[in-house]
Structures are given as structure tokens and as C-alpha cells.
Amino acid sequence: MHKVRFILVLFLLSLMHGGVAHAQWVQTNGPYGGMIISFAVSGTNLFAGTGGGVFLSTNNGKSWTPTGLTRAWVSALAVSGTNLFAGTWGGGVWMRPISDIINAAKGVQ
DSSP states (O other): OHHHHHHHHHHHHHHHHHHHHHHTOOOOOOOOSSOEEEEEEETTEEEEEETTEEEEESSTTSOOEEEEEESOOEEEEEEETTEEEEEETTTEEEEEEHHHHHHHHHTOO
16 A cells, blocks of 8 residues: 555656646747757857758757758767867768858858
8 A cells, every 4th residue: 555655646746846847948949840869059059960960059049040061860969179070870970160150150251
């Protein structure tokens, strides 16, 4: 009887805690069009690796811009110093300076 009561209490506590945790999440505006496979952060820049390449957000996820590495299944992202590395499925590892990615997203040459 004590075991059943204990399990019931744990179940009810998990329901209460699950509702609180869900209330803290806020959905951002994408990137849409694919599964997010990997994620990296550099300062205020967010990078999402998808089945369609790498996307950049400079405004806390309100908007996302393709970074130029498209048509690649990006399974891993890593920031090292001032560079972003993208590991792709069957396409090797790619590197690009973060400043180049941000400037390209802003249209700066």
C-alpha cells in the first residue's frame, strides 16, 4: 500500500512540476522548414543547424537568416574563438568567421 501511495505522489508531483516547466518556455519565430539538429551561441548570436543548413539570429530568435551554408544536413555546431564550425552529414566540417556570417546577414561586403 505504501509503494502505491508513493508512486501516486511522485506521479502527481511530476504533473505539477511539468506544468510549471512548460510555462517557462516561449516559442521563437523559427527557423522554420526543418528539424533543428544542433545549436550554438556566441555572445548574442544564435546559430541553428538544420537539415537545410545553418541559420543565424541576432535578435534573440525573433528572426532567422540563412548563413550561406545551405543544402547541408548540419549535425553539429561549435564556436571556437571567432569562428563557427559546422559538422555536416557526409559533407565534412566547414568553418567560417562569425564576423563574416553576421556581415553577410546584414548585407555588408
